[in-house]
Amino acid sequence: MKILLAEDDNLIRKTIEIRLVKDGHDIISCAEGTTALENLRTNPPDMVITDIMLPSASGLEIVSAVKDVADKPIKVIVLSAMGQEDIVEEAFKLGADDYMTKPFSLTELSIRVKKLSGK
Amino acid sequence: MTSPGNIHPELLYIYTAIFIVVILVILLRTGILLRKRRKKYQIEQQVQSVFDEWLSHLLTEDFPHDDTFVTPPWLAPGRENKIARQYAINQLISTKKNLAGHAGRNIIWLYEKMGLKADSIAKFRSPLWYHKAAGIYELYMMEQRDMQAAIARHTNHHNAYVRMESQTAVLAFAGFDGLIFLDTLTRPMNDWQQLKLIDQLTPLDPGNLEHLSIWLNAGNPDVVLFALKLAGLYQQMHVLEDVITLLKDHREKLREQAIKTLVRVGDENTPSVLIQRYAEETPGNRNTILKSLASMATDKELPFLQTLLEDGDPGVQLQAARIMMKCCHNGEALVKVSSLEPGDTYDQLYLHIKSEMAR
Numbered sequence: 001m002k003i004l005l006a007e008d009d010n011l012i013r014k015t016i017e018i019r020l021v022k023d024g025h026d027i028i029s030c031a032e033g034t035t036a037l038e039n040l041r042t043n044p045p046d047m048v049i050t051d052i053m054l055p056s057a058s059g060l061e062i063v064s065a066v067k068d069v070a071d072k073p074i075k076v077i078v079l080s081a082m083g084q085e086d087i088v089e090e091a092f093k094l095g096a097d098d099y100m101t102k103p104f105s106l107t108e109l110s111i112r113v114k115k116l117s118g119k
Numbered sequence: 120m121t122s123p124g125n126i127h128p129e130l131l132y133i134y135t136a137i138f139i140v141v142i143l144v145i146l147l148r149t150g151i152l153l154r155k156r157r158k159k160y161q162i163e164q165q166v167q168s169v170f171d172e173w174l175s176h177l178l179t180e181d182f183p184h185d186d187t188f189v190t191p192p193w194l195a196p197g198r199e200n201k202i203a204r205q206y207a208i209n210q211l212i213s214t215k216k217n218l219a220g221h222a223g224r225n226i227i228w229l230y231e232k233m234g235l236k237a238d239s240i241a242k243f244r245s246p247l248w249y250h251k252a253a254g255i256y257e258l259y260m261m262e263q264r265d266m267q268a269a270i271a272r273h274t275n276h277h278n279a280y281v282r283m284e285s286q287t288a289v290l291a292f293a294g295f296d297g298l299i300f301l302d303t304l305t306r307p308m309n310d311w312q313q314l315k316l317i318d319q320l321t322p323l324d325p326g327n328l329e330h331l332s333i334w335l336n337a338g339n340p341d342v343v344l345f346a347l348k349l350a351g352l353y354q355q356m357h358v359l360e361d362v363i364t365l366l367k368d369h370r371e372k373l374r375e376q377a378i379k380t381l382v383r384v385g386d387e388n389t390p391s392v393l394i395q396r397y398a399e400e401t402p403g404n405r406n407t408i409l410k411s412l413a414s415m416a417t418d419k420e421l422p423f424l425q426t427l428l429e430d431g432d433p434g435v436q437l438q439a440a441r442i443m444m445k446c447c448h449n450g451e452a453l454v455k456v457s458s459l460e461p462g463d464t465y466d467q468l469y470l471h472i473k474s475e476m477a478r
Contacts, residue, residue: 010167011210012217014175022179105220106179 001117004045005029006036006062007079008054016049019106020113033057040069047075047117049109052087060087063094075116079104159202166203169193170210177229178214178222190233208235212260230261240266248278255281259288267292274300283312290316294323298349301334301342308341317348325353335361343368344376351380359384366396375404382411390415394423409438416446425453440468444476 003025007013010031017027028045030036033054040048040062048066052059059078066074078091078099088099098112173191182188193203208230215226230236239261243254255273258266270292273285286308289297334346335358347365350358362384365377378396381389393408400408409427412420424447427439443450454469 009213009217011171011175011214014171015178015214015218015222018175018179102217103215103219103223104217106218106222107220 001047001113002026002028002043002045003047003049003113004036004039006031006033006048006050006054006059008032008051015106016109019110023110023113025113031055033059033061036062037065040065044069044072045074046072047077047113049077049079049113051079052081052084052091060091060094063091063096067095077109077112077116162202163206166193166206170203170207174210174214174229178218178225181221182225184228184232188232194233196234196237204233204235204238207233208238208257211235212257215260227261236261236263239263243270248281252278252280252284255284255288259284259291262291264292271297271300275304275306277306279307279309282306282308283315286312286316287319290319295320295325295328298328299330301337301345302330304337304342305339308339308345313341313345313348316345317352325349327357328353328355331355331358332361335365340370340373343373347373347376347380351376351383354383356384356386359386363392366392371401371404374400375407378404378407378411382414385415390417390420394420397423405435406438409435409442413438413442413445416442418447418449421447421450421453424450428454437468437471441472441475444472 001024003020005013005016005020005027007016007029008031013029013031017029020027028039028043030039034056036048036050036054037057039045048062050059050062054062063076063078066076076091076096076098078088078096079102080088080091080099081102084101088096091099097116100109100112169191194200194207196204211226211230215223218226236258239254239257241254242250243258243266245251245254251273255270258270267289270285270288273281274289276282276285286297286300289300291297328349331346331350334342335350337343337346343365347362349355350362359381362377362380365373366381368374368377374396378393381393385392390412393411397405397408412424416424421443424439424443427435428443430436430439440454443454447453454472
């Protein structure tokens with residue numbers, strides 16, 4: 001499965017990437033919102049995992065853009081910090097499928113990705 | 120008065136020389152500082168590229184938690200790796216905020232195994248407040264519970280930052296039991312710190328807060344204020360009498376918080392207790408009493424509210440009418456009758472509240 005990962009923390013992004021590659025996924029990782037949006041349009045993934053707070057374009061903009069580019073269903077998992085419940089709710093309204101609150105477990109993320117991908 | 124022409128030339132040379140030396144010292148110090156910062160930045164950049172890659176692999180692996188683990192040479196203890204080790208501590212803390220479960224446990228194990236805990240303890244023992252505060256932060260973020268007793272001794276530290284970090288640390292270690300520091304706190308605890316601690320305690324079970332009564336009677340007004348907030352938030356009915364006593368405290372801020380807390384811990388007599396205090400209170404606290412009554416007034420409070428309809432302050436009139444119409448059985452009729460009397464004040468009030476209620 002091709003996954004677009006948008007996370008600005010270099011170490012967290014790298015760690016998630018390694019874990020998901022181990023699970024057999026192809027990862028396109030971005031540190032900035034605008035890069036993620038560009039990738040979304042030029043190279044549409046099967047799933048998007050995005051942090052809410054990103055530089056240059058927010059996670060909500062990415063969730064919102066998924067609908068516009070999708071000629072196929074793209075699943076979206078939102079990563080949020082504690083106390084961002086309102087934004088998560090907004091993300092669900094915009095079409096997010098699942099969310100995880102930081103700090104989260106990599107194993108749990110892996111399970112949720114599998115579940116959403118229907119494997 | 121000395122005119123410029125009277126200044127001795129030698130004196131001018133001396134002043135000029137002093138001025139040039141001062142400028143040179145400032146320039147030299149700035150240069151050294153910038154060089155240090157640039158060096159630190161360069162080292163951090165070098166470390167970042169290696170450390171992030173190294174740690175991200177470790178966090179996703181099931182590596183054995185034993186002596187087979189070897190700390191990389193660029194992170195080994197020693198002065199030459201000071202910047203790299205501090206970068207490692209910062210990254211471990213930042214990562215721990217983001218990752219839980221197996222990865223979270225790996226982070227703590229690595230912190231201990233690489234001897235980074237010793238670096239944090241050295242900072243904690245430093246006489247400089249900013250090192251001490253940073254050391255405390257690192258130790259509680261890395262869940263070093265064996266340091267709890269030592270850190271707890273600083274919860275009343277003369278430096279506000281050290282004090283705040285210590286208080287946050289003991290709560291991180293012991294939850295509500297950590298609040299025991301309030302028994303002996305004599306120094307200030309600002310509103311921001313109170314908010315932070317309350318936020319920290321939110322997901323935990325408060326139990327019955329046995330020392331609450333002690334804190335409500337403490338000599339430190341900040342402890343009393345914080346205890347009032349706790350009593351209200353966790354609806355600690357057993358301290359009702361203490362809260363009522365605080366309604367007569369000489370400090371306005373404490374009385375205001377006592378009014379707010381009373382709404383949460385009070386009983387059927389609370390509205391009349393508040394009404395008795397109304398005449399004695401400042402305009403701000405009177406407003407707080409009226410806001411409180413809006414959620415708890417009954418028909419028993421009607422006579423008092425009707426007297427407020429005659430108040431010279433339109434804001435008080437509006438608030439009283441609002442409470443009558445929302446909380447009392449025939450309150451709306453009474454306000455309406457008043458509105459039919461000569462003058463258009465009550466009529467406007469009545470219509471305003473009706474439109475509010477219709478929203």
